[in-house]
Amino acid sequence: MVGTTQQQAGHADGIALAFRRTRSRRLWVDRLAVYGLSLCAVLVLLPLFSILYGLMHEGLSAVNVDFFTKLPKPVGEPGGGMANAIAGTLVLLGIALAVGVPIGLGTGIYLSEFAERRLAWVIRFVVDVMNGIPSIVYGIFAYTLFVVPMKSFSALSGGAALGIMMIPIVTRTTEEFLRLVPNTLREAGLALGAPRWRVITDVVLSTAMGGIVTGIMVALARVAGETAPLLFTAFGNRFWHENLTQPIAALPLQIFAYAISPFDDWHRQAWAGALVLIAMVFVVNMLASYFVARQSRILSPKK
Amino acid sequence: MNQETLVERRVEETRTNPSQDIIPSKTSPSKDGPGQLGAPSAEPIAISVHDLHFYYGKHHALDGITMNVKARRVTALIGPSGCGKSTYLRLFNRMNDLIPLTRIEGKILLGGKDIYSRETDVVSLRRNVGMVFQKSTPFPKSIFDNVAYGLRIVGMKDKNTVSAIVEKSLRGAALWDEVKDRLNKSALALSGGQQQRLCIARALAVGPQVLLMDEPCSALDPTATARIEELIQELKSQYTIIIVTHNMQQAARVSDETGFLFLGKLIEFGPTNKIFQKPDNPMTESYITGRFG
Numbered sequence: 212m213v214g215t216t217q218q219q220a221g222h223a224d225g226i227a228l229a230f231r232r233t234r235s236r237r238l239w240v241d242r243l244a245v246y247g248l249s250l251c252a253v254l255v256l257l258p259l260f261s262i263l264y265g266l267m268h269e270g271l272s273a274v275n276v277d278f279f280t281k282l283p284k285p286v287g288e289p290g291g292g293m294a295n296a297i298a299g300t301l302v303l304l305g306i307a308l309a310v311g312v313p314i315g316l317g318t319g320i321y322l323s324e325f326a327e328r329r330l331a332w333v334i335r336f337v338v339d340v341m342n343g344i345p346s347i348v349y350g351i352f353a354y355t356l357f358v359v360p361m362k363s364f365s366a367l368s369g370g371a372a373l374g375i376m377m378i379p380i381v382t383r384t385t386e387e388f389l390r391l392v393p394n395t396l397r398e399a400g401l402a403l404g405a406p407r408w409r410v411i412t413d414v415v416l417s418t419a420m421g422g423i424v425t426g427i428m429v430a431l432a433r434v435a436g437e438t439a440p441l442l443f444t445a446f447g448n449r450f451w452h453e454n455l456t457q458p459i460a461a462l463p464l465q466i467f468a469y470a471i472s473p474f475d476d477w478h479r480q481a482w483a484g485a486l487v488l489i490a491m492v493f494v495v496n497m498l499a500s501y502f503v504a505r506q507s508r509i510l511s512p513k514k
Numbered sequence: 515m516n517q518e519t520l521v522e523r524r525v526e527e528t529r530t531n532p533s534q535d536i537i538p539s540k541t542s543p544s545k546d547g548p549g550q551l552g553a554p555s556a557e558p559i560a561i562s563v564h565d566l567h568f569y570y571g572k573h574h575a576l577d578g579i580t581m582n583v584k585a586r587r588v589t590a591l592i593g594p595s596g597c598g599k600s601t602y603l604r605l606f607n608r609m610n611d612l613i614p615l616t617r618i619e620g621k622i623l624l625g626g627k628d629i630y631s632r633e634t635d636v637v638s639l640r641r642n643v644g645m646v647f648q649k650s651t652p653f654p655k656s657i658f659d660n661v662a663y664g665l666r667i668v669g670m671k672d673k674n675t676v677s678a679i680v681e682k683s684l685r686g687a688a689l690w691d692e693v694k695d696r697l698n699k700s701a702l703a704l705s706g707g708q709q710q711r712l713c714i715a716r717a718l719a720v721g722p723q724v725l726l727m728d729e730p731c732s733a734l735d736p737t738a739t740a741r742i743e744e745l746i747q748e749l750k751s752q753y754t755i756i757i758v759t760h761n762m763q764q765a766a767r768v769s770d771e772t773g774f775l776f777l778g779k780l781i782e783f784g785p786t787n788k789i790f791q792k793p794d795n796p797m798t799e800s801y802i803t804g805r806f807g
Binding site: 393395396398399400401402405406409413414417 | 609612638640641644645647649651653654655663667713716
């Protein structure tokens with residue numbers, strides 16, 4: 212008994228000693244880790260701020276009323292704007308929403324509420340693979356699917372290419388947020404005599420709405436800046452588009468065309484276009500985080 | 515381990531010794547059917563359960579339950595965790611239909627009709643048999659919309675009627691005075707006890723005859739629990755209530771009749787006084803006195 216106590220005391224002394232001996236090393240490792248991680252965080256911010264600085268520096272001077280209201284001027288004439296490209300991007304995003312949201316939302320609801328487990332696994336896998344496909348492949352896909360049979364580049368084909376790109380993001384976020392809705396809420400709805408579809412539309416979807424809208428916004432922001440899928444579909448247009456079956460201008464295409472041109476004025480306009488595009492994406496992201504905040508307020512109003 | 519084997523042996527005894535078997539249908543077959551006035555003191559029977567078996571896949575979760583639930587009385591179901599009392603409760607409004615690979619045998623007669631027959635409309639059954647869950651489940655809507663939900667899904671549009679029913683239900687659930695000035699506020703801002711009473715109001719609004727309560731107070735503090743228990747006493751003049759509870763004091767306080775379930779069997783069922791003071795079955799006694807469970 213006495214021996215055990217002595218052993219224990221010796222053991223504790225040993226630990227305390229080892230603890231003291233390694234103290235400076237522990238402090239040093241700790242400090243290194245904190246500084247290392249802080250450096251990573253700063254490195255993340257660096258590209259973003261240098262891009263923003265570059266855009267402001269080069270492009271801000273070209274952002275003026277003309278830029279938002281005028282068509283591009285012919286080669287050699289100074290001035291003009293990208294009004295048609297801004298409108299074109301908005302039209303393309305509208306078509307993308309019309310294509311991507313119903314399919315993505317529907318698939319997400321199916322995966323969360325109805326799918327049998329093995330089938331759900333297969334669909335989820337396919338959707339994840341879709342998310343990894345390079346965007347130019349979507350452009351070629353839309354080209355063969357729409358442009359070739361219609362015998363014309365068109366706003367519809369460009370919007371569809373962007374819409375198809377949105378599907379995996381919308382699907383997965385919808386599914387994830389629907390899964391967060393507690394099952395007890397579904398049971399409570401059913402226990403009141405509501406049919407299943409009413410429970411899904413009234414209770415489940417409305418509970419998850421903020422998250423789903425966020426997913427849609429994120430997907431929209433992601434495709435808004437895509438250039439590659441539009442090269443063989445929307446194609447670009449120097450004038451206002453007349454209808455959706457014709458080529459349409461888009462900001463990323465216009466930026467691309469102006470940036471590779473030899474004219475200083477066009478370069479400035481390309482910078483300005485990039486600035487406006489980033490601002491648009493920024494606004495969409497702000498809207499998304501507003502919806503997230505609102506959603507968490509609804510789900511936990513006491514905070 | 516020893517305790518378990520002891521308990522199992524007692525189950526065996528119960529099964530093999532008919533004198534200890536207090537299940538009504540076997541000891542008094544005349545009270546078997548609903549509405550049969552065999553005994554002079556017979557009270558109206560709301561639900562009659564006949565030799566009910568329930569399986570989750572191969573697991574035999576409920577084993578030959580037979581009992582009568584009296585109308586406008588509180589029937590408590592007690593028993594240790596996993597004894598099947600929640601499973602049993604969820605059979606009365608066919609909530610277990612949602613779980614795949616389940617199977618039911620036997621009959622549950624509500625108003626003389628088998629709720630598991632083909633003709634039963636599950637949606638109207640659930641309107642008739644309301645349910646309150648362990649965790650309060652307010653929808654992320656306003657207080658008013660929560661209570662009105664059950665009315666809106668049947669297409670009730672007249673605003674005055676809806677408002678009148680919402681008020682009546684909230685009064686019925688003893689919540690009206692606390693929320694009447696903020697009916698349009700989010701139901702999620704209410705306290706836990708208020709949320710549970712809101713769920714009761716929501717269930718009352720669709721006009722059920724039977725109210726199922728699955729451990730309605732287990733997430734509440736003692737004050738809120740006392741309010742819900744008071745409410746149960748008030749509600750029993752109009753509704754048949756079946757309550758599952760972990761809390762034996764609660765069963766003793768609120769119920770008129772008590773059933774003790776163990777390992778899927780209804781070990782003993784009878785008037786609450788008798789179950790708690792002079793149970794016939796030694797297992798019931800050891801559970802109630804806290805020797806296991």
